[in-house]
Amino acid sequence: MSATMPPALQLEALSYAYARGRPALQDVSFSVPPGSFTALLGPNGAGKTTLLSLVTRLFQAPGGRVLVCGHDLRQAPRAALGAMGVVFQQLTLDLDLTVIQNLRYSALLHGLSGTLARTRIEEALARAGLEERGRTMVRALSGGMRRRLEIARGLLHEPRLLVLDEPTVGLDVDSRREIVAEVHAFCREKGLAVLWTTHLIDEVWPEDRLVVLHGGRVRAAGSVREVMGKANAGSVGEAFGALTRGKAA
Template identity: 50%
Template sequence: MTADSSKPALGVTDVGHAYGARRALDGVSFDVPVGGFTVLLGLNGAGKSTLFALITRLYDAREGRIEVFGHDVARLPGEALRRLGVVFQQRTVDLDLSVMQNLTYHAALHGIAGAEGRRRAALMLEWFDLSDRHKDKVRNLSGGQMRRVEIARALLHRPNLLLLDEATVGLDIRSRADIIGHVRRLVSEEGIGVLWATHLIEEVEMQDRVVILHQGRILAEGPVAEVVSQHGGRDIRSAFAALTGADRPRAASEAAA
């Protein structure tokens, strides 16, 4: 899908959200550039999943503005969401369908039916090294393979922006590296913009942009080297600790926002 490269892939401006009296997000603003890998880094409970729910319109954004390639998700949701692929933290694949069925049914929801849907699904399975598992029920896959199916599914309609919320939670080290490698390859080879939400500092690389979200507020944003330099850290881990007052990331078992 063609997108206007003169505009950010994602623009978030002064976004706020509350659950009753509790402010989950407060004046959040940042951009995700076209064809770049941006890490939304924050401890569990920082507000990352709430922000994803607002971007994808699971919740209405009543404070601020969210745009996907210049299209306001509140006023032009169809135009905005058409350019967006999403992988949520909780798995959403149907365990009792085959890998191919999961992909072709999702393609049909985007109006890509019949031979074209099967063709795109086959291409995605080849890209993610899953062609030999196309007939298998999803429940028979490993956790890492399920994640690859979800990412493949999110790309069927050829979005220009991919959002992934804690995509490696619960995976072993090898599976985590495999998933991150596939997504980074999408950025470098396909020019897709990526917003990768995580609480794991080791998933951040020096060439990335980073947005540090803490208790619903943005504490820093920019290239990793710039954020580290501005906040007196030796590396992104020490800069993150200095900004948030955290000696170390919380365990993955803590409840996510």
């Protein structure tokens, strides 16, 4: 990875408040280095989904900056969003279309057609382990298969950054473990940067980057070892407990 490459994602001083209540995010800054797996770990209500809504431009922060591979989301939204694949927390597949129809529709939205689209769809089917299921209605797939399909769909346009909002919610233990391992492997093999939000400490691997969010604030960010050091903890679980104890200010 080139030392001059900009971060895959850079967040600078992001804050956000819903109409009622206290701010959901306060002065959030961190970056996702190119090719890294960065886990955004926070308990329920920490602000993870709100943060991803700012990163995907569903919401606009009143100040601060979001840069995707060096592209400012506000100044150059097409370039910024084009460099990013997204997997939202809620399923966004059409259950009454086939696997291939869902992929083809997304390919078209990304401007992919003809042979290129067919090649990318074949790659996506293979990546999701759904080669034999292309003509199956999504409704007939298991939860794990649907998630794999969504992840493969998010990679159709070959983004350099993939952001996922608690992608294992609702999956059984085996599917969850497999999907966590697959995305880690893909990140390592293809140099894809990943921002993975979760509240589950066992989804964080020792070589990951880690950002701990609590009460809308970044409590610690860095390598897993650095975050554990900051919390004076012997494990990710201990660090998470120490950094998220009590009410956030």
